[in-house]
Amino acid sequence: MNLSKIKYKKQFKQIFTEVVGSAFVAAAIYNFALNADFPMTGFSGISIILYHLFKLPLGLSSILLNIPVIFICYKLLGKRFLFSSIRCMLISSIFMDYVAPLFPVYAGSRLLAALCTGVIGGIGYAMIYMVNSSTGGMDFITLSVKSINPHIPLGKIVLASDVIIVLIGGILFGDIDGVIYGLIVSFLFSTVIDKMMYGINAGKLTLIVTDHGKMICDLIDEITARGSTILEGQGGFQGTKKQVVMCACSNKEMYQIQTAIREADPASFMIILESNEVHGEGFHMLKIGEKQ
Numbered sequence: 001m002n003l004s005k006i007k008y009k010k011q012f013k014q015i016f017t018e019v020v021g022s023a024f025v026a027a028a029i030y031n032f033a034l035n036a037d038f039p040m041t042g043f044s045g046i047s048i049i050l051y052h053l054f055k056l057p058l059g060l061s062s063i064l065l066n067i068p069v070i071f072i073c074y075k076l077l078g079k080r081f082l083f084s085s086i087r088c089m090l091i092s093s094i095f096m097d098y099v100a101p102l103f104p105v106y107a108g109s110r111l112l113a114a115l116c117t118g119v120i121g122g123i124g125y126a127m128i129y130m131v132n133s134s135t136g137g138m139d140f141i142t143l144s145v146k147s148i149n150p151h152i153p154l155g156k157i158v159l160a161s162d163v164i165i166v167l168i169g170g171i172l173f174g175d176i177d178g179v180i181y182g183l184i185v186s187f188l189f190s191t192v193i194d195k196m197m198y199g200i201n202a203g204k205l206t207l208i209v210t211d212h213g214k215m216i217c218d219l220i221d222e223i224t225a226r227g228s229t230i231l232e233g234q235g236g237f238q239g240t241k242k243q244v245v246m247c248a249c250s251n252k253e254m255y256q257i258q259t260a261i262r263e264a265d266p267a268s269f270m271i272i273l274e275s276n277e278v279h280g281e282g283f284h285m286l287k288i289g290e291k292q
Contacts, residue, residue: 014131018088024124025135026095027103028117030058035105036113038181039169041162041189043137045182049169059093066136077144081132088128089136114181118188125189126196162186204254206247208261209233209269213243216261216268220245223260224253248275 029048037052039045047061066089074082106113128134142157166186170179210216213230220228228247235242249257254272261268 014084014133015087017127017131018084018091018133021124021127022088022092022095022135023099024120024127025092026100026124028121028124030096030100030105031103032106032113032117032120033185034058035107036110036117036181037175038110038114038178038185039166039172041138041165041182041186043135045165045169049172052172057097059095059097062093062096062135062137063089066140069136069140077140081134084131084133085136085139088133092135110177110181111184114184115188118185119192121185122189122192123196126193129193130197203248203250203275205273205275206245206249206254206257207271207273208245208247209242209271210245210265211243211267212265213245216245216265219260219264220247220249220257223256224249226253 034048034051039048043062043065046065047056047058050056050061051058066086070082070086077085106116125135134140138161142161145157163183163186166179166182169182170176208216217228217230220226226247226249228245231244231246233242233244234240247257258270258272261270
């Protein structure tokens with residue numbers, strides 16, 4: 001397969017994912033959140049506020065809000081990321097204003113509406129982020145603030161913006177319950193996005209203290225085809241020399257390794273740790289919002 005075909009295939013996959021992700025986002029916001037009258041986070045929340053105040057279409061207001069932000073953040077985020085985000089923003093706006101209204105709007109429990117909004121919207125946003133794109137809006141702002149102030153955790157920047165918008169929406173709606181539902185949506189958004197995005201790279205890290213490091217490494221390679229590293233260790237009490245085998249793998253592979261080592265070396269000492277992200281050979285790495 002030549003390079004041009006690979007490029008077009010990759011481009012098609014990205015646009016297709018953006019379309020599907022935008023459909024999820026539009027359904028979450030228009031078909032579940034809008035009628036429930038609870039404040040949303042990000043530019044979606046601001047768009048809903050503008051809709052209730054001025055009856056401005058959600059997609060149109062989203063584009064109008066993004067225009068000044070695009071010019072401000074162009075140099076900070078990189079041309080390719082910015083262009084893909086603009087494309088995705090237009091796609092999501094079309095779905096919001098013309099496709100989502102073709103389907104019924106949920107008019108049941110506000111709690112169920114909040115749960116559906118958080119889960120469905122979180123899936124949509126995660127799909128978009130995973131192809132190195134975004135729907136613009138607060139994504140531009142939070143990533144830009146992070147690039148200017150790298151010492152501030154991104155989670156705190158996002159949380160601060162979400163809380164401010166939810167509180168403003170709650171005040172305009174005059175609904176304390178709505179503020180609570182809005183915070184539930186915000187929590188579900190972040191949880192679903194993290195699980196979908198970083199669950200790809202999540203796994204286990206094991207440290208195995210043993211006298212048979214080479215045998216353990218060969219056993220891990222035979223079972224999972226994963227590489228491992230032998231570290232030199234020393235007991236703190238008796239000063240006995242030990243070998244420490246370190247290996248990063250998936251949750252399923254860790255169970256297989258644990259079972260095999262118990263049988264092969266019962267005297268070994270195994271520590272199993274949660275690993276939020278693993279990068280390198282055998283693990284997929286997400287690159288979001290980088291200059292390209």
